[in-house]
Amino acid sequence: MTVTAIPNTIQRHGTRSPMRLGVLVSHLREEEKLILAAAAERGFETHVLQDRSLMLDLTSPEPPPVDLVLDRCVAHTRGACILRIFDSWGIPTLNSSQAVDICDDKVMMSAALAAAGVPTLRTAVAFSIESALQIGEKFGYPLIVKPVSGSWGRLLAKANSPESLRTLLEQKQQLGTHHHGVFYLQEYITKPGRDIRAFVVGGEVIAASYRNAEHWITNVARGAVSTVCPVTSEIEGMSRAAAGAVGAEIAGVDLVETADGLKIIEVNSGAEFKGLRSTTPVPIADVIVEHAASTFAILKGSH
Ligand SMILES: Nc1ncnc2c1ncn2[C@@H]1O[C@H](COP(=O)(O)OP(=O)(O)O)[C@@H](O)[C@H]1O
Numbered sequence: 001m002t003v004t005a006i007p008n009t010i011q012r013h014g015t016r017s018p019m020r021l022g023v024l025v026s027h028l029r030e031e032e033k034l035i036l037a038a039a040a041e042r043g044f045e046t047h048v049l050q051d052r053s054l055m056l057d058l059t060s061p062e063p064p065p066v067d068l069v070l071d072r073c074v075a076h077t078r079g080a081c082i083l084r085i086f087d088s089w090g091i092p093t094l095n096s097s098q099a100v101d102i103c104d105d106k107v108m109m110s111a112a113l114a115a116a117g118v119p120t121l122r123t124a125v126a127f128s129i130e131s132a133l134q135i136g137e138k139f140g141y142p143l144i145v146k147p148v149s150g151s152w153g154r155l156l157a158k159a160n161s162p163e164s165l166r167t168l169l170e171q172k173q174q175l176g177t178h179h180h181g182v183f184y185l186q187e188y189i190t191k192p193g194r195d196i197r198a199f200v201v202g203g204e205v206i207a208a209s210y211r212n213a214e215h216w217i218t219n220v221a222r223g224a225v226s227t228v229c230p231v232t233s234e235i236e237g238m239s240r241a242a243a244g245a246v247g248a249e250i251a252g253v254d255l256v257e258t259a260d261g262l263k264i265i266e267v268n269s270g271a272e273f274k275g276l277r278s279t280t281p282v283p284i285a286d287v288i289v290e291h292a293a294s295t296f297a298i299l300k301g302s303h
């Protein structure tokens, strides 16, 4: 493999064999810059592994010179593929490729939450318009339609009637790729103008924020405003359970307040924390790097 990495070797005096942390990225966003700075601050050797520049020779592997890879890829499908290869080369990754796979696929994610008994929204999958309409009858309207793989609230739609559901799905079938032939359908929750983003690192909820918006889609990427949200024991318990259900060590968990209490919307791997950061004194990037370091120490100790 040719690692088109940008080496950023910063070693503190007196620190012996610092962790060599690979940070897998699509772009260097604010979050990744903070993570790299936090790692450098601790004297770790950092290597930026940019997804589109990687050339991974599977038959004559040349693994990157890193002890652990932190996945911060925006293109999750690509990220999971790269992590699987690193896995096969014996390089530990955070999160695991399996967790990234699950989080990248809302069907697998919802199934994992349900199997673990984590309260989540009523969700079903259908492959034809007629079956989707039957789900509409069962769940009632409005009905939410989401792409199986996606983020930032993109291509989410609300069907207010069977007629609009049919039109929406016909358009998906005609205009979309084959991925859009899997209809992921969900009950609509009337929210109090916000949802909750909780951040989990190593099984702990380190911070949470409300994401406030007039629109029913409350992603920060779509203009929602983040405000302080105390981490209640309910938020803590549910977020930890949700991250655990998909096997994610580092996760951004979306929760919604419903008439029946809190429920999980989804779990994100490699989640952004720009909005959350503005609401909490918790140094999120530092906590992530600390967790990577303790994971490395545990792995090193076990060999
Ligand atoms: N079933 C739903 N009912 C009401 N609002 C929803 C529902 N599902 C999602 N939303 C809103 O849309 C946002 C994005 O949905 P989400 O499933 O997290 O997709 P993405 O992966 O694009 O972030 C959520 O944060 C929430 O504000």
Ligand SMILES: [Mg+2]
Pocket (backbone or CB within 6 Å): 152, 153, 219, 254, 266
């Ligand atoms: Mg989301």
